[in-house]
C-alpha cells in the first residue's frame with residue numbers, strides 16, 4: 001500500500017469504519033511508515049478538536065417545554 | 077382539548093411515553109444542528125418545533141430498534157431544505173460577521189464542552205474551528221458535522237444524505253483534508269510553526 005491510499009483509509013479508521021482486511025493493511029503500512037504514523041496522530045486530533053471546539057448549547061427551556069406540552073396535549 | 081382528553085386511549089398514552097423517552101431526549105442535538113444550519117436562534121427553534129410535530133405525527137413509521145436520533149435529523153434536514161434552502165448562501169462563501177454575531181448570541185448560554193489537551197490545537201479558538209468548518213463546501217461540512225460532532229455511523233449518514241456509504245467515506249476524507257489545511261493556517265497565525273498536515 002502506498003501513503004496516499006493509507007491516508008484515505010486513516011480517515012475511516014478514525015471513525016472505526018474499516019473492514020478487517022483494510023484494518024490489517026493499514027496497520028501493516030503504519031508499522032513501516034513513520035510519516036503516516038505521525039499523520040495518523042494528527043488526523044485523530046483533528047477529529048477531537050472538531051468535537052471539542054464546536055460550541056454546544058442547550059436547547060432553550062421554553063422550546064423543551066413546548067415540545068413536551070405538544071406530546072402531552074391529549075394526555076390525562 | 078377537554079373532549080380529546082376523554083377519548084385518549086391506552087395506545088396513545090404509550091406512544092406519548094415512548095416518544096418522550098426516545099425522541100425528546102435528543103432535543104439538544106437537534107437544536108444545535110438546527111443552529112448550525114440556520115445560524116439563527118429563532119429559526120432554529122421553529123425548525124426543531126416543526127421537526128417534533130412531524131416526528132410525533134409519523135412516529136408509527138419510525139422503525140423501532142433503529143437510531144431515533146438519525147431519524148429525527150433526517151426529518152429536520154428535509155424540513156430545512158423545504159423551508160430555507162431556496163435562499164441559502166452559496167457553498168464555500170462564509171459570512172464571518174454572521175459567525176461572530178452567532179457566537180456573541182450564544183456565548184453566555186451554558187456551554188457543553190471539554191478542553192483539549194495542551195498543544196498547538198489548543199491555540200485554536202472556538203470561532204476559528206467553526207469558521208474553518210463553515211468555509212467548507214456544504215457536502216463536506218455536512219458529513220463532518222454528522223460524523224465528528226453528532227457521532228453517526230457511515231450507514232446512518234449515508235441514509236441521511238441519500239448517498240452511498242463509499243461517497244460518505246470519500247467526502248469525509250476530502251473534507252478533512254481541506255479542514256486540516258485551514259486549521260493549520262490558523263495555528264500558524266498564532267505563531268505555531270507546525271508541519272501539521274503532511
Ligand SMILES: [Zn+2]
Nearest residue numbers: 003006033036
Ligand atoms: Zn506512509
